[in-house]
Amino acid sequence: MYKSLVIVESPVKAKTINQYLGDKYIVKSSVGHVRDLLSNQSKKRKKKKNSFSEYYQKQFIVQKMGINPYKNWNVEYHILPGKEKIVNELKNIAKNVDRIYLATDLDREGEAIAWHLKEVIGGDSSKFIRVVFNEITQHSIEKAFKNVGQINMNRVYAQQARRFMDRIVGYMISPLLWEKICRGLSAGRVQSVAVRIVVEREEEIKNFIAKEHWKINISFLTSEKKNIVLELTHYKNKKITLNNEKKVNLIIEKIKHQSFYVTDRKDKILYQKPPAPFITSTLQQSSSLHLGFSVKKTMFLAQKLYEEGYITYMRTDSFFLSNHAIKKARNYIKNYYGNNFLPIKPNIYLNKKYSQEAHEAIRPTDVEVTTINQNRMSSDAIKLYKLIWNRFIACQMKSKKYKSIIIKVITDKFKLKTSVNIILFKGWTKIIQKSNIITCNFSEINVGDILFIEKILPTKIFTKPSPRFNEASLVRELEKKGIGRPSTYASIITKIKDKGYLKIENNKFYATKIGAILINQLKKCFTDLVDYDFTARMEKKLDQISDNKISWKNVLNIFFENFSKQFEQAKKPPEEGGMANNITILTNINCSICNKKMGIKTAITGVFLSCSGYNLKPKERCKNTINLISLNDANLINKDNMTIKKLKRKCEKCHIIMDEYLINDKLKIYICTNSPICTIFYIKKGKFESPIYLSKTLYCEKCKNNMLLKIGKFGKFFMCVNKMCKNTRKILSNGEIAQPKLEPIPFPDISCIKSDAWFVLREGISGIFFAAHTFPKSRETRSPLVEELAQFKHLLPKKLHYLADAPKTDKEGNKTIVCFDKLNKKQYIASKKEGKFTGWSAFFVKNKWLISNKS
Template identity: 65%
Template sequence: MQKSLVIVESPAKAKTINQYLGCQYIVKSSIGHVRDLLAKKNKKKTNKSIKKCQNSASNADEINCLMKTIGINPYKNWQAEYHILPEKEKIISELKTISNQVDYIYLATDLDREGEAIAWHLKEVIGGDASKFKRVVFNEITKKSIKKAFQNVSDINIPRVQAQQARRFMDRIVGYMISPLLWKKIARGLSAGRVQSVAVRIISEREHVIKNFIPKEYWKCNVSLFLKKDINVIMDLTHYKNKKFDVFKKCELDSFAETIKKSEFVVKSREDKILHITAPTPFITSTLQQSSSIILGFSVKKTMFLAQKLYEKGYITYMRTDSTYLSKHAIKKVRLYIKKHYGDNYLPKMANKYANSQYSQEAHEAIRPSDVEIEYINTNNVNLEAQKLYTLIRKQFIASQMSSAIYKSITIVVTADQFKLQKNEKVIIFQGWKKVIKKEKQETSRCLSLNIGNILNLEKIIFIQKFTKPLARFNEASLVRELEKKGIGRPSTYSSITSKIQERGYVKIKEKQLYAEKMGEILTTRLQKNFSNLLDYNFTANMEKKLDEIADNKIKWTDVLDAFFKDFSKRLEQAKKAPEEGGMELNFVVMTSIQCSSCCKKMGIKNAMTGVFLSCSGYDAPLQDRCKQTINLIPLNDIHHSKNNSVKNIHQCNECKMAMDSYLINHKLKIHVCINNPSCIGYKLEEGNFDSPSYLSAIVKCEKCQNYMILKNGRFGKFFICMTKQCKNTRKVLANGEISEPKLEPINFPQLLCKESDAWFVLREGISGIFFAANTFPKSRETRSPFIYELDKFKNLLPEKIRYLASAPKVDNKGNNTIVCFNRKTKQYYIGSKKNGKLTNWSAMFLEKKWCIINKIK
């Protein structure tokens, strides 16, 4: 019997596929990419190498040095030097051994370009007889789909591999060649991304609009009318003297009110319409991310992680797609399901079909359940959050093939002297697809009783104060929608775009809204000036189209890269020049009148990756006279973020008339800095008595060495750090302004051995409370919750603050072992129990110095 090797990307996927293939197949996982342009061990030295290259004696030396560093050579037909990733050497060795023992090798990596590239890399590193390698793709991991895939094997699609390489090479050129320039001109630690920088631009431009927006007060008027005592309707006052009713001054309201009270209210017209609301499209990657964010509150990254797990376990189709196409088999099954569970009225005569967007790249299916009959998935395979996402996908799929929802739309117009009032109302007649996604109650319309000629009586006049609002800030979901609308990025890249711009510190997320950080705004401004094409929306969208054309074998991939690199190189050389010669502008310090408390020199406004702060001008003095004094600036947005003020006091820069960012220096001094800083030198100081967060005046002592701790800004927020250099102990400032409790020092438990390795456990404390982790972390990443009987056995090792946990019940009322649990919202420990590796509904809490059982197992 012939033996075959099947290689997939993830172990979970391998496990699922192994269930459907016979014993003649050996299924192994590559665990993602197996090689890259640079080995991991060299990455730490890469930036230093590039900086050294840029300081080379000649241009030729610089090019040769640079190409050796980043692994590609634009001047030799884009030759690439790939290295097997160090952590994948063992995997590759195993795959090579097995490949020599089999007749065929099936490369069953994901069906997108990234998966195609991984398949090609696997073929290259395994080597041997090329005829043994076959490409297998499937949209869902089901027995039927896999069987069909193995009956329709193909070769690796080289144009798709080249499209992935073209994207990879461009991103690498931009990232690695611009970064050293940014370090030199702006600040250390900066980097640029071909697509990520465009996303930062989108957020930064919205930030500028919001900061410069001045709210204006206006008033709306509602009038409560009634026909009979039990029928009253609240109508909007829309027009006065045939002009839109807008009142901007409160003093005008009284005169309007008096005129309205004297008027007779007559129903002038009534219009009834039947509206058909068509079913929603099945999910594609972007709409799944948006709906998951809005309905479930999941981040884009979390959504894709959970979707990946669902796909690997065989519950849904492939989750990276921009196509709304559904297979005939899937449509047939869902139509049978709708007919059976909802009836013929909910089933349209013909299956609903949906058009793809203009930027749609792949001919894959939309995201749908593999089997619509499966309502609840096995929670032993995935967690509760994955179940919620699965339910969302399944309901959207079912609804997409259901009948339209039918509404009756009623528009009533009432006239009163020179006033016009209007009421719009929708009444559900037939739920259709909304029966699955959004069940709506059958409500009686108050407008149904009103007819032309009816005279209504005045009950009361309601004036509502409103303020004009700027455009809303982006959240992750709306950013993805904006990227998709502009044709920037693809389904496989949305998640990495949203996460990378946050990880790099250019954007922060607060209450699910994306805020551009100051360094993100500066970076956007500089790149727009010197690399305008990189941040141009049309250029980025057109480049995505060119990558699609490469994948379709319509254009040559090296031609696209040559044209890109030629223009990029010119712009890079220009940007390296001095600012007065048209080069990139420096991130210079704007000096203020504030004196340094240490040396009395002037302090300046400085922008860095850690935020905006005041730095002593003596920092650049000779070493013996150098002063490193700094003052933290606390953005007022961080202090008053939760306060919903309708009208804000916008300070305007005297230099350029733009809005200013406001910062608190201390409880008696504020500084307002032009949003164009450092390009604009405008700033204002404001004295007074201001509310300040408690941490600003807090005196914090280090629990390790008892020395004082000082407040600092970091890429991940504010924190206190011990003044003793040898100590380096830190305490976070939490989102609510409180200073975090001292962290528990790791406690060794050599008696408790790990299951997955020869390591033993260490008790650590994280954001989710205490937990056991392998002492060899990160080599072994085994973690688990402590059992109460373990803590009781070694309670002499526990510090005082958690010793009470050892006195908790060791078993529940059914004899199951109890474990430590933690509520992240209340920051409190409680006790749960486990049966067969799963949590039960039993729990106990420590109340009034004793353990109280909250829930019992029935």
């Protein structure tokens, strides 16, 4: 018993830490969680006959959840499927060591994993030691192993309280939603609040009415022919409001008869402080804005950078920086930028009031590492690292210094104003470029200067609704409202994207009809669940549990008592105040199969017409449906560079704008936004322009049968009518039908390196690639060489022949490979030497291969 066992969460993290610990330590990975709540998936239980008794319903719910809120929150955990081998290995090693260091992540989730590992491994509890570090460097690890501790059970209780509440909401409400609204729905304690934010913004945009207003700028010349443009701000000492062209023309006529001269000039020296170092939310927002990365991708790349030892822990809401890190940053600034960019004292950033942990902000572990070798990390990870590095160095630099000049012109009737900012010292913007400072000079314009009108420039403007959320702005809104925590933002965004309550177009969130119905019913029946303040207060209570200020079971008891009352009421029939049913609204359109009336139905796949014969007995049931093409998003048109709103039909009962759908090129239907609670609809006949994909008859390229338009959870697509075929074709955002997928092409003469398999050419979202034919047993993949495609050109379809005809080598004889341009969604070729890209590339333009100028 001469070695110690160190358990971390990630295999990559284990490999990195192993470099810094000596032979006396065995470093192993748990690969995340090893244990979770027992569920109906992990242990099947048979349903009893007395299923309608209240006692049985409670017991059945308890069995499904794995927790018992009726018996002091008794809990039943189980080893996660596939983790048995890992657990057994850890147990066997634990028997032969004198100490077990639990080195999982330093947030609540990491603390809970450490506790679960201790419980699973068992044995002498005195052998278990908790060790945490904010960065994977030798300095940090050595310091951490000198300052070890025990598992913080209060943080474990906070994690369990959150997990138990989430399990209760998900497992109890979901069956109710299936029964009352439609199959496939679910609710989440935090996810539903996030969906509500998007739904309410959607309603605001849909009912927004653009208002016209005007702005008048006047271009003046001084007697020295210097130009200055001022904006008209006041008329007769009142702020001017111009909402029609007639008023504008009257004002312009009066302006023409006025004399103007500069009456006031103010010059101020101002400073702009550098931005704070990154925390989780600001990293996600900045990564989205500057790099175009999703929240999920940002956190994935940040995790890799952390595990490889390049950055500090990436789940944090603290702006704190260690003295060691600040000293390193200041030395770097002094050596590379000079004392002129170094403030006298370090810049200190205060944490928010409810910052969860006393972690550090996200920063590079070593400021001397300005970039990363491409062999170790992907190009996207390198970009993210540079973003983090720039922000950290900038946060310790001097403020930006600039002069603000405000010039005013006042007559007896009018007031005009303009302002400009002149950079005097770049400061932190030396690293982070900002374009909001205009380098213009008003030095020769002074009080008393006479101004001569050169041009009057009226501009017509329409008010705009609040913008739709993207991932970054939604994270910012969640943070602003105190909903969620750094460790949960990515999972919240991922879950609401996958559920079908929202759709994404051009990186913007749009609420679906079923999402709106879900939120409206939850607001009615489960007021606390989707209440912003309640959710934020619950996050603060979880923080208080972590700090041992309140009892975790008391928090759960109060939550469950209130939730149960609302749940019991929601189960009742609608006429008794229960949750409303998602009814089918019958129309006067006849079914083309059985001649019964078609009805308006909303499901997770969207709004469609369903035959009323669907509710008959199975043998008599009619399953005919008609897809409705939503025209709701096309309510803004562009005319003369001005956005104006089309006149939309309003519901005669609710007096709100109705949703608009196309049935076919001769029928259009208007449905009240409040449906199915409101049953008002209108059908309009005429000749309507239909999307491109509706005007085409599509045949399956595999079996030559017809393909029918379908609407699924993730949008519209065509599916082959042959159930044995199951071939599909996507509909692109521009309305075009996607090209047929490339069928896997065997290349038995090209062998894998890591196994005895051979390669198959496949097509994915990032173009063509080679994959082992034994997938998933062997997951080996790589990009094909151009010479390989040329050798087996006879196996390729015609659409890929251009790749086989590409240059096989660059000018220096290095072999070329097929790559994919994510921005333009096109294949191109590049060359590699000793596993590294050479910088040479070529693109297929107008049926020719052109070598890039950058090569």
